[in-house]
Amino acid sequence: MNATITAAELAGELTGDRPPVLLDVRYQMGGPHGRAAYEAGHIPGAVFVDLEAELAGPPGSGGRHPLPDVEAFGAVMRRAGVRHDTPVVVYDGGQGWAAARAWWMLRWTGHPGVRVLDGGLAVWEGPVESEVPAPATGDFQPVPGAVPLINADGAAELARTGLLLDARAGERYRGEVEPIDRVAGHIPGAVSAPTMENVGPDGRLLPAPELAARFKSLGAEEAPAVGVYCGSGVSAAQQVLALEVAGIPAALYVGSWSEWSADESRPVATGADPR
Template sequence: MKPIITASELVSELAGARPPVLLDVRWELGGPPGRPAYEAGHLPGAVYVDLDAELAGPAGAGGRHPLPDVSAFGATMRRAGVSADTPVVVYDGGLGWSAARAWWLLRWTGHQDVRVLDGGLAVWPGELSQEVPRPEPGDFVPVPGALGLLDADGAAALAGAGLLLDARAAERYRGDVEPIDPVGGHIPGAVSAPTTENVDREGRFLPAEALAARFSALGATADKEVAVYCGSGVSGAHEVLALELAGIPAALYAGSWSEWSRDPARPVAKGPDPE
């Protein structure tokens, strides 16, 4: 199943016999919480899910956004009305990062029918609602392992044996600046592949053919294992989604640079070259 859905397709499906569960996952790095924006107006029927509190565990040695406790994540999804056999559509304010994080978590834990609204709330053609829904609880029980997941050692190994993509901005990859984490630079062997180059000016994903060409130029081939990391495992999920659109399966190093850079024993590379 294609991992994204257009606004027009969503309008049609919401009017159909099996309307999807809608999850509003608005969040902005360093910005205000998404809940006030949700309360000011959201897609009718959408349930708000908090990235920091419900799509991540407490920040610490495992990074700024470590994976949430699986049982707690399952409870969040059931509260939102998610069942094993119900389609789910997630959206955010338009950047796509936090929606992709929810998409990745649902897919990783075994949900088969989840898509991201391409372009986010900005492309929605209809009216917004301020009504907070109270859906019937769903029955989704997460079973981790359906998508690839790496720890720090696995990311280090893949950087040498396969293709490890760094989804952060190029200046953070090079180590020119590091506004968030303790150390600037990148995992030795990783290739710079900023998430922002996966989308057009409106924040919509590029066509699959263009994405395939992009990742091929970065070294992704059919016989090569591919993985992604970013700052804290949020924008990296967006790149995993872009790779899926391109027909390339990829694992996620969820701890990402925020975990790697906290360990002084981990090597750090700087500059434009992988090593």
């Protein structure tokens, strides 16, 4: 199954014999809570999922958006109507970061058929509704480990032996600014790959050949393994999604810079050079 779905394809599937479960994961860091926008209008049948409360655990030593308790995540998915044998489509407001986090969580815990609406609600031309649905309880039982996950030590190892991509903006990678975390810079050996360069002006992911060319130019073709981190494991999930579309498997470092930089024993590099 493809990792993404177009708005036209989704409209067709919603009227078909096996409509997908829809999850609305609108989220804006530091902005208004996504539920208000959801309640104002969402794709019919979509259930709201709260990124900070349901797709992440409490912030702490594991970073700003560490993994949630797996059983609690499973309960959230079942309440949303997620079933193991039914496809799932996740979307956000258009940026794709929050939707990709939900996509990655479902994949990591073993769901075989989850896709991201490419371009999010911004490209949806069908009807919207404000009614909050009450779906039948699903049967999804999360089993972690279906896709690769790395911790801080694994990220350090990949930076030495494979390819570790930093999905944050270039100025944060270079250490010129750091609006959130304790210290500016990047993991030594990581390569700058801003996630915003994965999308075109329309907010959709670039075509697979263009993504493949981008990641090849960054060294993904020669690397024995690829990993991605960002500030707190959200925008990096979009990078993992883009790599998937390009045909390149990649591990996610969920703790990301928020975990790495909080540990004073971890080295920090600055400037445009990976080292």
